[in-house]
Amino acid sequence: MFLKNSRASLLRFALFFALLAGGFSIMAQQKEPSVPRVDLIVIDGGINPAVDDFIRESIARARSKGARALIIQLDTPGGLLTSTRSIVKDILGAPVPVIVYVAPSGAGAGSAGVFITLAAHIAAMAPGTNIGAAHPVAGGGQEVKGVMGEKIENFTASFSEAIAEKRGRNTEWAIQAVRRSVSITEKEALKKNVIDIVAKDVDDLLRQAEGKKVDLDGRDQVLSFADARVERFEMGLKQKILNTLSDPNIAYLLLMAGILGLYMEFSHPGVIFPGVAGGICLLLALTSFQILPINYAGLLLMLLGIALLIGEAFLPSFGVLGIGGAISLGLGSLLLFDTESSDLVVDRSIIFTAVGTLSALMLLLGYLVFKSQKRKPTLGLEGLLGEIGEVKAALNPTGKIFVHGEYWNAEGDGEIGAGEKVRVVGVEGMTLKVRRLSEHRGES
Numbered sequence: 333m334f335l336k337n338s339r340a341s342l343l344r345f346a347l348f349f350a351l352l353a354g355g356f357s358i359m360a361q362q363k364e365p366s367v368p369r370v371d372l373i374v375i376d377g378g379i380n381p382a383v384d385d386f387i388r389e390s391i392a393r394a395r396s397k398g399a400r401a402l403i404i405q406l407d408t409p410g411g412l413l414t415s416t417r418s419i420v421k422d423i424l425g426a427p428v429p430v431i432v433y434v435a436p437s438g439a440g441a442g443s444a445g446v447f448i449t450l451a452a453h454i455a456a457m458a459p460g461t462n463i464g465a466a467h468p469v470a471g472g473g474q475e476v477k478g479v480m481g482e483k484i485e486n487f488t489a490s491f492s493e494a495i496a497e498k499r500g501r502n503t504e505w506a507i508q509a510v511r512r513s514v515s516i517t518e519k520e521a522l523k524k525n526v527i528d529i530v531a532k533d534v535d536d537l538l539r540q541a542e543g544k545k546v547d548l549d550g551r552d553q554v555l556s557f558a559d560a561r562v563e564r565f566e567m568g569l570k571q572k573i574l575n576t577l578s579d580p581n582i583a584y585l586l587l588m589a590g591i592l593g594l595y596m597e598f599s600h601p602g603v604i605f606p607g608v609a610g611g612i613c614l615l616l617a618l619t620s621f622q623i624l625p626i627n628y629a630g631l632l633l634m635l636l637g638i639a640l641l642i643g644e645a646f647l648p649s650f651g652v653l654g655i656g657g658a659i660s661l662g663l664g665s666l667l668l669f670d671t672e673s674s675d676l677v678v679d680r681s682i683i684f685t686a687v688g689t690l691s692a693l694m695l696l697l698g699y700l701v702f703k704s705q706k707r708k709p710t711l712g713l714e715g716l717l718g719e720i721g722e723v724k725a726a727l728n729p730t731g732k733i734f735v736h737g738e739y740w741n742a743e744g745d746g747e748i749g750a751g752e753k754v755r756v757v758g759v760e761g762m763t764l765k766v767r768r769l770s771e772h773r774g775e776s
Contacts, residue, residue: 367559368558368561369397370400370401370402370557371390371393371394371402371403371563372402372403373387373403373564373565373566375387375405375406375408377407377575378408378410378411378578379408379412379445379448380411380578380624381412381578382567382574382575382578382623383575384415384418386568386571386575388419391427393565399428399563400560401453401454401555401557402426402430403432403433403562404430404431404433405435405534406433406434406441406448407436407440408440408441408443408445410445415444416448417447420447420448420451423451423453424495427548427549429546429548429553430451430452431454432448432449432451432452433534433537434518436458437458437460437461438460440462441457441461441462442465442515444466446463446464446465446466446492446509447492447495450492450496450499450526451498452499454528454544456527456528456537456541457521457522457527457529458531460518463515463521463526464515465513466488466510485511488510492510501527502524502525505524505526529541538557539557541555542556574623580624583620584678584682584683586617587613589610590611590613590614590615590616590617591690592606592610593606593607593610593611593614596610626668627667630664633660633663633667634664634668636660636664637664638657640653640654640656641653641654641658641661641690641691641694642657644695654691658687658691661687665686666680716735716736716740717758717759718756719735719736720753720756721740721754721756722752723742723749723751723752723753724739726749727743727748727754729743729744729746731744741762741763741764742754742765743765743766744767745767748766748768752768753768753769754768755767
């Protein structure tokens with residue numbers, strides 16, 4: 333009986349302590365202070381699908397983690413119109429306040445960056461920054477002419493106007509930024525109601541944004557950042573790789589390296605390394621082309637140029653094919669990317685350097701191949717033709733001569749004494765046909 337009571341008491345004590353520990357745990361969780369947080373991401377470079385994915389992911393994370401706002405620190409020369417439209421759509425419909433901050437000093441929001449900045453709930457710039465120049469351009473950077481140019485300009489201008497009107501910003505300036513490529517400093521932008529804040533750093537930005545009212549999905553929300561800690565997030569590995577491959581300069585260099593590597597492998601089978609490296613570069617270039625807008629006329633011109641340069645290497649045309657190939661390759665490079673839907677272009681210095689280097693290497697290889705085909709054989713029986721030897725056993729008409737470091741049976745067209753010099757003029761089986769050297773006028 334005593335044992336039963338002891339067991340019951342122990343069970344009651346164990347249950348009591350378990351409930352007590354659980355209660356303390358719940359109380360500790362309830363009393364744990366919730367620190368306000370603001371997410372920060374940095375966009376430094378062209379606007380592309382990787383940046384679009386990164387911003388969309390950051391907005392979703394900020395909402396799920398209860399962040400007070402998402403700050404996008406921006407410095408961009410422009411980018412793909414399709415990615416820009418997607419980013420603007422995400423920002424306009426974001427469930428958390430999005431602050432676009434053009435920074436640091438010296439940074440700019442060019443072209444696509446104008447639309448992204450205008451779409452933000454709070455638009456801010458650092459001292460010494462600029463915004464504007466959103467006029468659409470064609471491949472090579474020139475203005476799009478004709479009906480197509482007018483259509484693109486009208487669409488882009490209306491796109492900019494709609495964003496500015498949605499956020500209550502200067503619609504007239506938004507239109508002029510597209511139609512006239514207007515670009516202004518942060519002071520002018522603040523004065524013209526293009527942005528809301530000029531802040532020297534993120535802390536200053538949050539301090540000035542405190543208490544501002546924003547339209548968040550149809551409802552007003554007052555921003556509060558008191559004691560908020562800023563947490564910075566980076567792109568994931570996949571996004572970083574896609575972001576790198578989305579650079580038209582990188583894509584172009586990968587294409588040229590791939591072509592050169594495969595050409596060297598095909599012209600010198602068995603080297604292996606150029607073929608492997610060229611194949612990898614070419615596959616990476618093709619991955620870039622899935623992201624970037626390609627002008628297929630430019631790509632075909634490049635392929636034609638490569639074909640002509642290869643033709644010059646194997647079918648020498650005294651430079652006609654080579655010069656035509658270099659011109660075709662250069663024109664194709666300038667037209668490779670379709671910049672009617674983006675602001676991404678390959679730097680012309682890279683194009684001229686790459687085209688010149690590739691053309692020079694292919695023409696040099698072609699010259700070496702041509703020269704080797706025309707060169708007099710130096711090995712085998714053919715290599716003995718024209719060589720000068722010395723008679724070791726008198727030829728009458730046959731005997732022995734010493735030529736090319738070897739003794740050979742030889743046959744002359746007359747009697748030739750030992751010690752005389754002879755020239756090899758033919759080969760018959762393993763016997764050399766020779767003539768007395770003195771019989772060839774001017775020979776020495």
